[in-house]
Structures are given as structure tokens and as C-alpha cells.
Amino acid sequence: MSEEKIGELKEANDVQQGRREFLKNVCVSSAAALVAAPASAGTVAEASNPDADVTVAEFFQGNFVLMSDEEKKQAIARLEKRYSAQYKKKTTVSDTAAPDDVLFGYALDISKCIGCRRCVHACVKENNQSRNNPEVQWIQVMKMPKGNIAFTAENLDKGYPEKSEFGDFGVQVGGNAYRTAGLSTEDAQNYYNDELVPDQDFFYMPVQCQQCEKPPCVKACPVRATFRDHAGVVLIDYNWCIGCRMCQLACPYHARRFNWAEPKLPAEEMNPKTHYFGNRPRMKGVMEKCTFCVQRTREGRDPACLEACPVGARKFGNLLDPESDVRRVLSTKRVFRFKEEYGTYPKFFYYIG
Amino acid sequence: MNMALSFVKDFTLYAFKGGRMYYAWLLFLAFFILVGSYTAYIQFTEGLIVTGATDQVTMESFFANFVFTAHIAAAAVLVVAPGYFYHRKDLKELAVIGEIIAMVFVATGITFVLFHMGRPDRTWHIIPLIGYMNFPNSMLSFDTIVLNVYLLLNMIGVSYILIKKYAGTFHEKQLAIWFKPIVFMAIAWGPLIHIVTAFVLGSNARVGMWATAVLPFAFLSMAGASGPALVVLIFLLLRKFTDLEIGNPAIDLMATIIAWSLGILTLVFASEFFTLLYPSTEHAASLVYNMFGHKGLNHYVPFFWVTIIALLSSFIALLFRRVRHSYDRWLPLVCFVVFFAVLIEKPMILIFPSFSPSPLGEYTEYHVTLIEFFNVLFVWAIGFMSLTLMLKGAVGILTGQVRHHSAPAVSPSGTQGGI
Incomplete structure (x- = not known):
């Protein structure tokens, strides 16, 4: 109902109208205001706070994987609206599906890694992690004595x-x-603070989610908030996670991070190009972890950690494509899986030279 | 319907009636509930960061206490079982007390789980149909089912017995046809909730200390020790302060159960420690950390030794007839020690040290924060408050002081009134 029509209605009812008529009109006009509100809140600047109805709708949102296409569209629109208002910039939340006939894999050369941790920080920047107190890092670099x-x-x-x-x-x-x-977690230092890397007496091994083919975390989740997509990447629906942390207990790689508090993500550092299962800002009390940069890799780009690596120790690609970097590494190098004895069949490989 | 309403009214009125000591106890609990409401508010608004938990030690004391409440709830069947399996008449009379303990502590345990969850507001996600339950893959979904069913079974059992007795129509030969199956199912369900809870922990291959086949046995034997320890304390208090008659044989049976549960526990610990420590592979790392510390991190060490010594000496003490029959001194003391030793064992031996070393070799000490501590007390206070009120009302009904006016008159078993 437009503003003009309400005006006409009001004019038509003169002073003689009864109390009942008057009340009815108040109802009509306030209903019209409600309908009009979302339309005017379309621009980013006006809506400083996400509406209450957005929050409520988000609360009753179902499991994203099991939603209908229409529900998915609504959920995405809600999130885009909320994030745009919250971070004061146009934020996109994509739900691009993974390409068919792709199985993502990763390979990391531990003889090249110099322990600079540029991958760690590039990851934090790309994936909208909480920045300080606590800074959430998805990659942990172990410094191990030679x-x-x-x-x-x-x-x-x-x-x-x-x-x-x-x-x-x-x-x-x-x-x-x-x-x-040699390679042992026993004397590994995870929080080294060196001015110069690499330290001659040590070597380095970055660990992040190993994207297992048989992920114990997916099995442990009581609500199917974490799942394996058809490209072999283990993802989390942040809006469905109940925060029970059974997946964190199950993971033998210490790959999962919990949002113990409301994440602190300054608006100016926020990356507005997000994916529903990837780097969209999280809320407190939910789990998160490496997604192989789902927002990039599903569009054919490389993960942020790979791009940041100054020595080219990281390789990424399609395990089904014989021409891909990962496949080339697998066919020419001595490759091993970390903690292979857990029977998780990671698609993250380590190799030496 | 009228009967149910007047039952609730009379039951509640009687439950809140008592002497000075009784009110002091309720006030004491109310204090922790008051403080706890504030600390719980802080936790639910700030998040779990107010607890001592980290990504390295991801289970906090709420989870540890949940396991302990499962001990108590499961062990309550040890009051019910002798009556129904071995026709112990004295314990059959007291079966309802066991069921009340089970009911209250399952509810307490579920509350602890809510405190443990990062998003308690999303609990509905696990309810089938409106949410999604990852059954039968996730062990936590099994645990959710068995805990809630156990709660339900005990609620049915307790309310049936109490209402029937209140109405004066509780006759051994004329019970509803479904009542016995419910009671037997509840008896079987007690150990079940415990075994499933052990599997929730044991299913995590990466926590070496839990991925052991003796974990359910350790849980059951600790349940058999700590549960009856609480039951003995409750029995002793009830017969001292109320008119409820509880004979020595009932208490003796409980004391024997505690003793031999501790005996089995000693064997379980011994076999676990031997299997880990003799080869001393990486699986032993957590236990060694717990026993001796690691490079100056030795927060858990005293707790380990004190707990083990307390459990062992309680076992030896209970082998003596004089201790078991010392109803006003040694027996309650030993029961108190057993209860607290198992309570301390949960966080300080079972849960926290098992997380070190982490999968990437980190050693972490867990320090319980003040807010977390008060939240734990909050849940315990709610638990004990409901336990007290439920037991008080039940005693009123069992002794015949709370009756429906239409119920046939019974001779009251005592002349003193109330607590």
C-alpha cells in the first residue's frame, strides 16, 4: 500500500467518523508502514542495525543443506542484509556449488617451508577470523628440532x-x-617468536584441516552441521552448529577452532566477498576451520595460504585431473599423510623436496 | 484430575514445611542459586570464554560434572534393583527414593550439558523432524536419546508410585499392567545411560586416555561407588531427621556395594595403568602428565594422588565390618570421601589431563574460572534443592503424613512431626 493511498483514506474519513473506524485506519496505516520499511532499508547507510525480524528468521532457519532453493535464497538475502548493515559495506554471501568431477587436494613441501607464517596471516585476513583477543588461526605451524x-x-x-x-x-x-x-609433535614449538626464519636447527610443518576422506568430525556431529561436500571438503553450517564441540574432540589434527566469545572483526578489515560455508563472519559459540577457501576454490581460484607462500611450498588442485599441481606432486614426490594411523585418509599431503 | 491437583498442592506444602535446620539448608542452596543466576547470565551473554576452556582443553568442568551426575543417576538403580530382582522387601519400599535420585540427577546432568553447549539456544536443532538428529552416526545423539528416555521412565515411575500411595490405592497385587515393565526398563536403562556416556568419550580415538575398552567398566564401578555413597548419606539423614523407617540391612547392602565397586575400580585402574605405563608409548603421555607433571606443569599431580589414595583407602576401610556398621561416624565419613573423590576424579583425572598432549603436542593446564565454578555450584544447588524438596514430599507420602482425604486411614509410623 502506498503513502498516497493512506492519505486518501485519511481524508475520506472526516471528523464524524466513529471511534471504531478510526482504530481500523490506524491499523491499516501501521501495516502499510511495516510493508514499506524493508524497501526503504535497502541502502546500506540507513540500516545501522539488522532488523529484529531478520534475527528471528535467522533463529528459526533450518539446516542449509536440507533447505529448498527458495529457503536458501531467503537465508542468503537475510545474511547479506545483516552483514552489510553490521560491517557498513556491501557484503555478498555466495552459495556457489562446487564444480562437478572435482576432488580438491593439497600438497605441502616441508623441505621448502621456512616457517614465516605468512600463510597463517593471509588465512586470517581472507577468512574473516576474529582478529584479536582472541585471534583465531586456522593454520598452526609446528617448529620441530632437527x-x-x-x-x-x-x-x-x-x-x-x-x-x-x-x-x-x-x-x-x-x-x-x-x-x-625428526618429525615428531613431542617437542614441537607452536608459538615460536623468532625474528628471523628459518632457524637452522629446526624445520617447520604447517598443519590445517586435512580435509579427510573419512572425517571423524562429520561422524561425531549430532546435528549434521558439519558435512563433507561432493568436492571432498569438510564444511560447517555456522547457523546450524550447536557448539557441542564433539567434532573438536574427534579431530586428530587439532584443526577445528571454537568461537569462545563473540568474534572481534573490525569492519574495515572485513572481507566482504564471502561464502555461506566459508568466510562469512561467524557468531559466538560455533565451530570453524579451514575450508580450502571455499569462496575462492569453488570459483577456480587458489586458496589464500597458497598465494601467500613466498617459497612455493604449497600446491593445490583437483585430485582427479592428472595435469593439476597436486597430481603432479603425488606422481613424482615421496608423499605422506600426517597421522595416517588414525585411518582418516586426508586429502592434504606432505612431501619432501 | 482433582486428585492430581490436590496431590501437587499437598506435596508442595509438605515439601516446604520443616524445622530451622531444613530452612537453613534450603537458604544455603538458594544463595548459590542466586549468585549462580548472575554468573550464568554472564556466561550466556559473553560466551564460553568466561570458562577456563580453550581449543586445547575443549571440555570444561560442566562436562566433567555431567559425567558425574550420570554416575549418580545410573547408580540409583542399585536401590531399585535389589527390591525388584531379589525381592528385598525393605528396599522395595525405598525404591521410589532411588528413582527420585535418578530423575533429579539426570535432569541435573542435562542442565550441565546445556551449560557446556556453545549455543544452548539452538538445542532444538537436535530434535528429529523440527531439527536434524545425526542418528545413528553421532554418539551424542545416542546419549541424548538414552538420557531423555531415562528421565521420562523415572518421572513416570516416581509419579505413579507417589500418587498411588497418596491416594491410598497402592497395593502390590493391583498395580497397573505397564508399571512393572517400566520399572524393569528403568533398571536396565541406568547402566545403559552410563555405557553410552562412556562411549561418547571413548569414541574419540585421538584422546588416547579415553580410547580404552575399560572406560565403561571404570564408569560403572565408579557409579557403583559414588551413587550408593550418596544414597547411604541420604538414608542416614532421612532416618535421623524424619519418621521414615530405614533398617540397617538396607544401608549394609549399600555399603557392601560401595566396597566392591571400589574393589572392581581398583582392578580397572590397575589394568589401565599397567597397560599404559609398561610399554610407555605415546598413549601413556597423558597419564604420565597427570601423575608426575610435564616440564613444570604439575597442576593435576596432587589431585591425582589424593584421589587415588582416597579411593583406595575407602576401599580398604569398607572391608572392615566395624566401619560399615558405624552408622553415625565412620560410614558417613567414608561415603563423603568416596563421593568427593569420584567428583574430583572427573575433571582432574578423566577430563582435563586427557587433552594434553594435544594432537600437535601441546601441554595445557586447565584452571577453572570463578564464573565457571559458580555456574557449576549453581547447577548443583538447583539439583540438590529439587532433590531435597522431592525427597521431603516423598517421605511425607511414604510415612503417611501426606494423604488424600479420601484415602483409607493408616496408623502413622511415628509421632514426631516433620524434619
Whole structure:
């Protein structure tokens, strides 16, 4: 109902009208105002706060994967409206599906990695993580001692059991035991703060979501908020997650991060090109993790961490395409999967040189 | 309908009637509920950041306490079972008390789970049809089902017995045809909620300390110790302060159950510790951290030893007849120790240390925050408040002090009034 029509109605009813008529008109005009409101709130500047009805509708929103196309469209429109208002810039939320006949895979050369953590920060920037207190990082770089510092001559004479008045039973645990060498999480430093990288006595291994073919996290989710899409990427519906953290318990790679508080994402640092299952801003109390930059890779681009890597240690591509970078690595290099004994069949491979 | 209304009215009126000590106890609990409402408000507005949990140690004390309430709720069947399986007449009379304990602590446990969840407002997502339940893949969906069914079974059992007794129509031979199956199902369901809860933890291969086949046995034996410990304390209090008659044999049976549950627990611990520590592979890392600390992080060490020593010495103490029969001194003391030892065991041995080392080798100490602590007390206070009121009302009905006016008169078993 337009403004003019309401005006006409009001004019038509003169002073003689009864109380009942008057009330009826008030109702009509306020209903018209309600209808008119969303239309005028179309521009970003006007709507500083997302409307209450957006919040309510979002609360009753269903599981995105199981929604009808119409419901999906509405949900996306709601989110775009809310984000645009909240971050004061035009935000797009895409729900582009993954291309057919694609199985995404990743390969990382641990002999090239210098531990600069540019991938970590590029990821935070691209994926709209909480920025400070806490800064949520999806990639964790382990700094592990090389084998050359594991053995010392002074430990030669030490060992267990030692010779004593009870007799000599022979050394059963050598003095150089309990020192790790090579690829081991045991003495890994995850929060190193070096001015210069790489440190000569250490090597580095970045760990992020391994996009398992048999993901234990998906199995553990009681509401199917996390799932594996047909391109093999494990994703999360942030609006459906109940925050029970069973997936975090199940993950043997420490890949999942929980929003313990409301994420702190400054509007000027927010990346407005988002995907529903990817980098759209999250809310408190939900899980998040690496999605292989679903907002980029579903459109044929490379993940942000790959683009940021200064030494080219990261390769990404379609595991079904023999010409892709990943496939080339798999066919020519010595490749291994991290924690392969857990039987999760990651599509994230590590290789040496 | 009239009967139900007057039942609720009389039951509530009686439950709130009591002496000075009774009101002091209720006020004591009300204090924690008051403080807890504020801290709970903070948690629900700020998020779980106000707890000590991190991405490394992702389960907080709410989850630990939930496991403990499952212990108590499951063990309540040990009051019901002897009456119905072995026809112990004295315990059959008291079965309703066991069911009340089960009912209250399952509800308390569910409340703890709500505190544990990041988005308690989205709990409805797990309800089939309006939400989506990932059944039968997720172990948590199994747990949701068994807990709620157990709650329901006990609610039915408790209200049937109490209303029947209130109306004076509770006769052993004329019970509803569905009542016995419900009671037997509840008895079977008690261990079930516990085994499923153990599987919720044990299904996580990456937490080495939980991925062990003895976990359900550890849970059941700890339930068999801590649950009856609470039951003994409640029995002793009830017979001291109310007219309810509870004979020594009932309490002796509970004491024996505690003793041998602790005995089995000792074996479970011993086999677990041996299997881990002799080869001392990476699976032992969490236990070693718990026992001896790791590079100066030794927050859990005293808790570990105190708990183990408390459980072991309680077991030995309960082997002595003199301790088991010392109803006003040693037995309640031992029961108190067992209850608290198992309560402390949950966060400080079962939950927190198991997360270190993390999958990427990090060691983390968990420090419970003040808000979290008061939230835990909040839920416990609500639990104990409902337990107190439910038991008080039930005692009124069992002793015949609360009756419908149409009910046939019974000779009151005592002359003193109330607590």
C-alpha cells in the first residue's frame, strides 16, 4: 500500500467518523508502514542495525543443506542484509556449488617451508577470523628440532639403570633417550617468536584441516552441521552448529577452532566477498576451520595460504585431473599423510623436496 | 484430575514445611542459586570464554560434572534393583527414593550439558523432524536419546508410585499392567545411560586416555561407588531427621556395594595403568602428565594422588565390618570421601589431563574460572534443592503424613512431626 493511498483514506474519513473506524485506519496505516520499511532499508547507510525480524528468521532457519532453493535464497538475502548493515559495506554471501568431477587436494613441501607464517596471516585476513583477543588461526605451524641436536656425548655415560651397590644390570635405557629427532609433535614449538626464519636447527610443518576422506568430525556431529561436500571438503553450517564441540574432540589434527566469545572483526578489515560455508563472519559459540577457501576454490581460484607462500611450498588442485599441481606432486614426490594411523585418509599431503 | 491437583498442592506444602535446620539448608542452596543466576547470565551473554576452556582443553568442568551426575543417576538403580530382582522387601519400599535420585540427577546432568553447549539456544536443532538428529552416526545423539528416555521412565515411575500411595490405592497385587515393565526398563536403562556416556568419550580415538575398552567398566564401578555413597548419606539423614523407617540391612547392602565397586575400580585402574605405563608409548603421555607433571606443569599431580589414595583407602576401610556398621561416624565419613573423590576424579583425572598432549603436542593446564565454578555450584544447588524438596514430599507420602482425604486411614509410623 502506498503513502498516497493512506492519505486518501485519511481524508475520506472526516471528523464524524466513529471511534471504531478510526482504530481500523490506524491499523491499516501501521501495516502499510511495516510493508514499506524493508524497501526503504535497502541502502546500506540507513540500516545501522539488522532488523529484529531478520534475527528471528535467522533463529528459526533450518539446516542449509536440507533447505529448498527458495529457503536458501531467503537465508542468503537475510545474511547479506545483516552483514552489510553490521560491517557498513556491501557484503555478498555466495552459495556457489562446487564444480562437478572435482576432488580438491593439497600438497605441502616441508623441505621448502621456512616457517614465516605468512600463510597463517593471509588465512586470517581472507577468512574473516576474529582478529584479536582472541585471534583465531586456522593454520598452526609446528617448529620441530632437527635430529642433529638430539644426541650429545655428555649423555653417553648416563642411562638407566645405573651401576650401584645392588649390582650392574646393564643399561636398558640409554642416556640419549627421551630426545626427539625428526618429525615428531613431542617437542614441537607452536608459538615460536623468532625474528628471523628459518632457524637452522629446526624445520617447520604447517598443519590445517586435512580435509579427510573419512572425517571423524562429520561422524561425531549430532546435528549434521558439519558435512563433507561432493568436492571432498569438510564444511560447517555456522547457523546450524550447536557448539557441542564433539567434532573438536574427534579431530586428530587439532584443526577445528571454537568461537569462545563473540568474534572481534573490525569492519574495515572485513572481507566482504564471502561464502555461506566459508568466510562469512561467524557468531559466538560455533565451530570453524579451514575450508580450502571455499569462496575462492569453488570459483577456480587458489586458496589464500597458497598465494601467500613466498617459497612455493604449497600446491593445490583437483585430485582427479592428472595435469593439476597436486597430481603432479603425488606422481613424482615421496608423499605422506600426517597421522595416517588414525585411518582418516586426508586429502592434504606432505612431501619432501 | 482433582486428585492430581490436590496431590501437587499437598506435596508442595509438605515439601516446604520443616524445622530451622531444613530452612537453613534450603537458604544455603538458594544463595548459590542466586549468585549462580548472575554468573550464568554472564556466561550466556559473553560466551564460553568466561570458562577456563580453550581449543586445547575443549571440555570444561560442566562436562566433567555431567559425567558425574550420570554416575549418580545410573547408580540409583542399585536401590531399585535389589527390591525388584531379589525381592528385598525393605528396599522395595525405598525404591521410589532411588528413582527420585535418578530423575533429579539426570535432569541435573542435562542442565550441565546445556551449560557446556556453545549455543544452548539452538538445542532444538537436535530434535528429529523440527531439527536434524545425526542418528545413528553421532554418539551424542545416542546419549541424548538414552538420557531423555531415562528421565521420562523415572518421572513416570516416581509419579505413579507417589500418587498411588497418596491416594491410598497402592497395593502390590493391583498395580497397573505397564508399571512393572517400566520399572524393569528403568533398571536396565541406568547402566545403559552410563555405557553410552562412556562411549561418547571413548569414541574419540585421538584422546588416547579415553580410547580404552575399560572406560565403561571404570564408569560403572565408579557409579557403583559414588551413587550408593550418596544414597547411604541420604538414608542416614532421612532416618535421623524424619519418621521414615530405614533398617540397617538396607544401608549394609549399600555399603557392601560401595566396597566392591571400589574393589572392581581398583582392578580397572590397575589394568589401565599397567597397560599404559609398561610399554610407555605415546598413549601413556597423558597419564604420565597427570601423575608426575610435564616440564613444570604439575597442576593435576596432587589431585591425582589424593584421589587415588582416597579411593583406595575407602576401599580398604569398607572391608572392615566395624566401619560399615558405624552408622553415625565412620560410614558417613567414608561415603563423603568416596563421593568427593569420584567428583574430583572427573575433571582432574578423566577430563582435563586427557587433552594434553594435544594432537600437535601441546601441554595445557586447565584452571577453572570463578564464573565457571559458580555456574557449576549453581547447577548443583538447583539439583540438590529439587532433590531435597522431592525427597521431603516423598517421605511425607511414604510415612503417611501426606494423604488424600479420601484415602483409607493408616496408623502413622511415628509421632514426631516433620524434619
